[in-house]
Amino acid sequence: VNTTSQVSDALRHxxxxxxxxxxxxxxxxxxVCRHHRLQLDWQPDRCRARSDGGEWTELADVALxxxxxxxxxxxxxxxxxxxxxxxxxxxxxRGELPAGANPREVIKVTFVNNPTEQKLELTTETEPTxxxxxxxxxxxxxxxxxx
Amino acid sequence: LGTPEEYARGKAAVFTSEGGSAILAVDVPDDIIxxxxxxxxxxxxxxxxQFDEDAGLPELRAAWPALPKQIIPVGSP
Numbered sequence: 001v002n003t004t005s006q007v008s009d010a011l012r013h014x015x016x017x018x019x020x021x022x023x024x025x026x027x028x029x030x031x032v033c034r035h036h037r038l039q040l041d042w043q044p045d046r047c048r049a050r051s052d053g054g055e056w057t058e059l060a061d062v063a064l065x066x067x068x069x070x071x072x073x074x075x076x077x078x079x080x081x082x083x084x085x086x087x088x089x090x091x092x093x094r095g096e097l098p099a100g101a102n103p104r105e106v107i108k109v110t111f112v113n114n115p116t117e118q119k120l121e122l123t124t125e126t127e128p129t130x131x132x133x134x135x136x137x138x139x140x141x142x143x144x145x146x147x
Numbered sequence: 148l149g150t151p152e153e154y155a156r157g158k159a160a161v162f163t164s165e166g167g168s169a170i171l172a173v174d175v176p177d178d179i180i181x182x183x184x185x186x187x188x189x190x191x192x193x194x195x196x197q198f199d200e201d202a203g204l205p206e207l208r209a210a211w212p213a214l215p216k217q218i219i220p221v222g223s224p
Contacts, residue, residue, distance in 0.1 A: 021193045067199035068188040071148075074195070078149045081157070089161045090154060 004057050007036050011049055015062045022071045026079065033107055033122050034099045040122040044069055066118070073113035073120060080109055099124050148195050155221045168221040173214050179206050 010032045018025040033040060036051045044066055047059045064072070080088045080095025087095040092112040099105035110121040148154065151170050159168035175196075182203030183189075183196045198204040 018188060021190050022188055022195075023193055025188065064188065065185065065199075065201050067183065067197040067202035068185060070199060071189050071195055071197045074148050074197075077157075081149075086157075086160070090157045091161055 004051075004055070007032075007038065007049060007051050008057055008059055010036070011038075011040075011047070011059055012062055015047070015059075015064065022068065022075050026072055026075045030079075030097060030099075030107060030122075033124050034105070037124045038122065039124070040120070042120040042122075044118055069118050070113055073111050073118060076109060076111055076120060077113065102126075148193075152221050152224075156224070159221075170219040170221055172217040172219055174216075175207065175214060176210065179203055179210060182206055 011029075014025060014028040014032055018028070020027070029040075032038065038049050038051055039053075040049045041047070041056075045063060047062050048056045049059065050056045074090060077088050077090050077093070077095075079097055080093070083097060084095060087093065088109075088111070091114050093110075095109045097107045097109060099107045104127050106125055106127055108123045108125055110119075112119050149157075152168075155168040155170050159165070180191075180196055180203070183198045184191055185202070189195060189197055196203075198207050
């Protein structure tokens with residue numbers, strides 16, 4: 001069972017004590033989301049999270065400099081486009097990232113990254129089987145075309 | 148964060164009427180870069196210098212007219 005304080009502590013550690021810069025921060029943030037099935041709502045002046053549709057928990061004292069937050073968002077954009085080419089622009093969009101060994105579990109990403117607005121929303125979800133089948137079929141075609 | 152070419156193409160795709168993608172290479176003095184580098188979050192080893200209002204952008208803006216610049220067109224992949 002994930003307690004609110006466990007989730008808060010894990011997130012606070014990832015955001016305030018990164019070991020590999022923004023690249024490591026984003027990797028570790030996604031790992032925490034996967035482990036706790038988190039929904040994250042992160043803006044420059046607010047970061048809140050909830051696990052499995054529970055109550056939102058505000059994380060105090062985790063505000064990052066704007067330049068760092070923008071670099072985090074830029075890294076998220078690259079990861080989205082690595083999974084699905086051209087899924088998002090550097091300025092924002094919606095994408096998906098894998099959520100672990102189970103291919104049906106994904107982290108849905110919505111973000112905005114421009115000089116006047118920055119935000120990141122992550123939601124861990126399990127996709128219906130039918131949709132996954134279509135995605136795998138499409139991925140197979142891309143791989144064959146690429147060869 | 149990907150290559151400069153990939154980043155340029157991604158930005159140009161949002162502004163399709165602005166002539167296509169290009170890289171603006173600017174020779175920024177080390178003392179201005181140092182204002183933007185955050186060794187904990189954005190170390191230089193990761194190849195990204197993120198200027199912003201709280202990280203060297205005002206100083207970069209002030210020095211901008213005198214900085215050497217080169218426009219490098221970016222073609223299709």
